[in-house]
Amino acid sequence: MTATSSRAARARRAARPVDPITFELASAALQAAAIEMGGVLKHSSYSPIIREMDDFSCAIFRADGDLVAQADFIPAQLGAMSLVVRAIIDRWGSAVAPGDAYLANHPYLGAMHTPDLNVIMPVFHGGALFGWVGTAAHHIDVGGVRPGTEGPDLTEVYAEGLLLPPVRLYRGGDENPDVFALVGAAVRDPVSTLSDLRAQRAACLVGERRVIEVTERYGPATVTAVFDQMLDAVERAVRLDLADLPDGEAEAEGFLDDDGVGGPPTRIHVRLAKHGDHLVVDLSGSAPQVRGAMNVPWASTRASVVYAIRAMTDPARSTNDGVLRTVDIICPRGTVLNPEPPAAVSIRHNTCQRLADTLIRAASAIWPEHAIASSTVAFFGMNLASVSPRTGVPSVMAEVVGGGTGAHRGGDGLDGVDTYMANVGLMPVEVAESSYSVRILRTELIAGSQGDGRYRGGLGIRREYQVLGAESAVTLYSEQTDPRFAPRGAAGGGAGAPSRITVTGPDGTVLPVGSKASLVLAPGSVVRIETSGGGGYGDPAGRDPDLIAADEQDERG
C-alpha cells in the first residue's frame, strides 16, 4: 500500500511541481509548527523527564503516516513515531474523525516502550484526512510491577505497565472519560500523567491549527506536494552526502554487560555497507532476543539507524522519513533488535545506545579519516523510592547520569554529558535535596577515566547518594561495568575506564552490586556511581605537550 501511494504521490508531483520559493515558505511554516508544539509541551508538563530532560518529540505527518517535519528534541524517538500513525490507520481506518486524538504505547504496535505515550491527532481539510500531528513523551510511570515501570529483570511486556494499542483519548474534541479513567487507575501518579496527556493534546491542537493555516494559505494540493517534496529533499541531501564518501563495507560488534537478568553478555552486531548513495545495515548477527527487558522494539531499532545516519552525514540538517529511503535495514524477527512478543523492552534505551555506538564504530572502520572514538553508553539509571522533605509526599527519584564522549580528529571529548541518542540533563543537587529524602555527597569528574590519545576522551562522573529517613527500595542499572566493554579509542587512541556501582551500608559493609540491582537500602546507605570516560583518538605520543601539562595541572589524570 505504501509503495502504491508513494508512486501515486510521485505522479502527482510530476504533474504539479511546487515552485522552490513556495516550497520553502510552506515547509518553513510546517517546521515552525512542530517546534511550537514542542514549546507548549515542554513548558507545561509535570514529568521532570519531559520538562528537564527533553524526553519527548513532536512531529507532523503525511496522510499515509510518513513523518515530514519534526522538532529536534531527543533523537531516541525520531524515526519511530510514523509507525504509531500507521498502527492508528490500520486499526481505525475510516472511523478516524476530526477532533479525535489517539493514545498509544504498545511496543508491538509501533511504539517504543510503554512509558513513551504517543498522543496523535488527525488533521482534516475539506472533510478529508489531510495529515497528522503527534507527540511522544516519556512518562515516569505507567504502572506495572515496578515504581517507574522500567526494570531490567522484567521478562514480559505485560509486566511493563499499561499496554495501549491506539485508543481514542479524545472523540470529536471531547475527552473520552473511559480512557482517562482507565489510565488514571493504572498509573502511580495519575495527576501528573493525566495532566501531561492533556498537555500533549494541547500541543497537537496547536499543530493541527498551524497545518490547517498553511493548507488554507497555499491550497491542499500544493501542501500535499510540499509534504512529498520535503521527504524528497531530505532523501536527496543524504544521498549526495553518501555519494561523496568512498564505497566500503565493515562490521563492528558491541556488548551489553548481561541480558538484564544476570545472564551472559548480549551481542550487538552491525554489518554496514555503502555503495553509491545507498546504505545497507545488516543487524542479523545480533543476539537472539533475551529474557530480560533489554530487547529493542522495531521502532527504536529504526530510530537508532536514523540517528546514526544523521550523525554520519550532516548533523545540522533536520531530518524526516525521507532518510529511511536511503537505507535497507536487515534485522530478522526474534532477535534482540526485533523481538517477538511478549519479550520485555523497558530498558531498550541501553541497547539502542549500544547499537548507536556500534553503528558509529562500523562507520569509523569504513571511513577512518572520519573516525570518532566511542562515547560512554553506561547510561546509569536509578529509581529510588523517596519522600519529599518539604511536603512528606512519597515519590520516586528518577536519576540518569552521563559520562565522557569520545575524542575525534578535531579535539578532546566532552566531560560528564549524556551521549548519542539521548541528551538528558543531570539533576541539580539543590533540586534533588529539596525534593527527595537523599543527600548527594559529591558530584565530580573522575580524573583518569578518559581514554588517552592525541586527543583525549571526556571524563566520567562520580556521584554519591546517601539515603536519608526510612528504608528505601532502589533499582540501579548500568552498562560497561565489564572492562572489556568500556568505550573504545579510535585511530590508535586508548579506551575509557569502565563504569562501577558501589553500595555501602550504614555500618560500612560493602554490598556486591554488578551492573544492575534491585535492593532495599537502610538509612545512611551510600550508593556511589562512577560512569565511563570517553575513548581517546590517535597516538598518545602525538599529544601537544602543552595540553598534557595543562591536564596535569588541572588534575585530570
Added chain:
Amino acid sequence: MTGASSAGSGLAGSGPAGAGAESWIVGIDIGGTFTDAIATGRDGRVRVAKVPSTPDDPGLAFERALLALAEAGISPGAIRMIFHGTTVATNALLTGRTARVALATTAGFRDVLGYRNGSRPAVYDLTQPRPRQLVRRRDRIEVAERLSGLGEVVIPLTEQEADRVAAQIAARSPEAVAVCLLFSYLDDAHERMLGAAIARRLPGVPVTLSSAVAREFREYPRTSTAVINAALRPVVGSYLLRLRSRVRAIGAPPRLQIMQSNGGCLPADRAAEQAHRLVLSGPAAGVAGTAALGAGYGLRQLISLDMGGTSLDICLIGDGVPPVTSRQDIDGSPILAPSVDIVTVGAGGGSIAAVDRGGRLRVGPESAGARPGPAAYGHGGDRATLTDAHVVAGTLPAGMPLAGSLALDRDAAAAVLAPVAADLGLSVPDAADGIIRLAVAQMTAALRQVSVQRGLDPREYTLVAFGGAGPLHAGLLLREMGFASVLVPRFPGLFAASGLTSTDVRIDESRTVLAPLTPGLVPDLTSWYAATGRRLSAQLRRDGIPAGQIRLVASADCRFVGQGYELSVPVTPRGLAGVAALARRFVEQHRRTYGHADAGQQVEVVNVRLSAFGALADGVGADGVGPAAGGDDDQARAARRRPPARSRIGRVSVRLPGAAAARTVPVFDREHLGGGVVLTGPAIVHQLDTTTLVLAGQRARFDDRGSMWLEEGR
C-alpha cells in the same frame, strides 16, 4: 568617515546650540560597525553623530563621538547626562578576554562548571568542541562546609577552614574570586564568612558571592552567574574608569548611566559590580526606546523590531514595560539576571542566501557582516545577501546615498545572485524576489513566536521598526501580520542611541522561596517585598533620584506543584492581594500561555522578584526628538496634505515582493516630509540611515515629531 549633522528641516529645530548650561542629554551606542551618538536639548533640538567603532578600544569611538558632537556645536560643558549602551561585557565573554577567576565551592562539587547541566549543546554533532570554561579546574578550591536542602547546617564552616581556603586562593593570585556554596540561597552566612576571609587575604581583588548576585536555587546557573560577574568585573571596571577619565578630559561632566540587559540603566560607578547585568546592554536600548516612544503616543502594546546587518531582534511589549526573562544564556553559559525578553533571528541585511545540497534555498544565519558586507556595497563581498536581493529588486534603489557615502552597485548584486538563481532554476529577478519573501517568512515566524504563540493577537500591537534594515521590511510585515499600525521613528538607524536617553535607573532583586502558596506563606512574602522595596528605594535615593520618581514592580514566579517551569505573575505593589487572587492570576496565565490549566491543583511559589525604577531623563523622547516638537494629534491627522514637490527625488523601477513584474515607484526624501503629510504606496522613502518601503495599498503618514506611520488602506 566621521560625520555629524543637525536634524534639519525644521522638524526638530536647528537653532544655535549650547544655549543654557547642562541642557543636553546624550545617548551613545557602540555597535559592531558604527558608534552612534544623539544629543537632545531641553528645547527639542537634536544633533547626531556617527563614527566608526574601534573594537580594540571601544572607548576611543565613544570619545570621538563626543568630539563630533562638539564640532556640531554641543559644548561638552553643556551636557547634562550621558547614557551609554556597551558591548564590552558581551565581547569579553565571546572572545574569552575575561579576568582569571578562582572559584570556591562546597567540598565534592568543584566540577559544576565542568559537567554543567549534563547535556550536550549540539545533540547530533559528535565532533563538537568542548565548551569554554571561565575557571580552570586548578583554580577551583573546595571548602569543607555543608547546608541541607532545608537550610540546616550539616557541616559548619570554621574560621580555620575559611582562612585555609582564603590562603589557598590567594596563592593562586587570581584577578577576581567567585564563591558559590550549595544552598546558599537559603542561608548566605557561610558565603559571607568565606568572602570576608578572602577579602582579608586579597585586598583590592573583587570577590563575588553567589547569594549576592543571584539568590536562586539550582547550583549550576547560580555558579555560572557568580563566575561571569567575577570574570567581567575587572574588565568592565577598567573600561568604565577610562571612559570616565576621557569624559572628564573633554570637559563633560562624568554623569554617566550604563544600559543594563533589563532595559534600565545604572550609574557607572555601580556598573562594574553588576557587570553580569550588562551582557544585553546593546539590544536592550532599542527595546527601552520602543517602550518610551510608544508611551509618548499613549501606546502600551508594542513590538520592537531591530534589524541590522547580521541579525533581527524582536521584543513584544505587552503593557508599556519591556518584558524581562529571569535568565539568559551567553555562549552556552546561563546568567540569572533579568534581561529584556528578546527573540533573535539570524536575519539581517547581510544574511547570506544560498542553495543547500538538497536544492533548498536558505537565507542566513550566516552573514557577510560589516566587512565585506553585501556585494552591492562594493567592499569585495562575493556571496549573495538579502541586501543584494533588495538592490536587484529595486526596493533598495541603486544610486541613492547611504550612511558613510555608500553607493549601491546593482551589477555586483546581480552577479552574486546569478549562481543562486541558476541552482534554483529561476531568473535572477525571480530569485531575488524569492530571497526577500523567504527572509520575510523567517521574520514573520519570529513575530508569531512572540505574539500568536503566546496567545496574543498581533492586530492589537504597533510595530516599531528600526535599525538599518527594519523599515525596509516594515510594510511587508504589516501586510503579513496585520499590526494595528507600524511606526518608523525619525532616526531609525540611530534609534538604539536615542532610546538610551529615555530609560530609567533600574535595580532588580529576587529570592527563591520554593513553597506551596498557602495563607501561611503570605506574611513571609509580604515582609520580603516590603523590606526589599525599602532597601532598593534607599539605593535609588543615594543615586540622586527623588522619592517621588521611584516606582516598585513586584512579581512572583509560580507553577503547579510538580511542574518544572514557572510563569511570572504580577503582584500588586502593596503586597499580595490574597492567595486566591495570585493563584487565580497564575491559572489564567497558564491557560493563556499553554492552552490548558487545572484550577484544582496546588500552586507553589518558586521565586519572588522586585524591581525598582527611578525616572531620570525628563522631557526627552525616545526618538531623540524633544517634547517641544510635539506629538501626533488629531489636528495633524486632519490636516492631511500631499507630499511637497521637493520631497520627490526620483522614480525607480521596482519589482515589489510577490509581484510578477517591475513597475515604476516614486522615491521620497524623508527630510522634506513634515507633519500632516500622507503619501500612498507603492513608494520608497529615503533617508541617510535607512530606506522604508511602502507597499501598494498602504499609506505612510507623517506627524509633527517626524514619526512615520504605515497603515493599510488609502
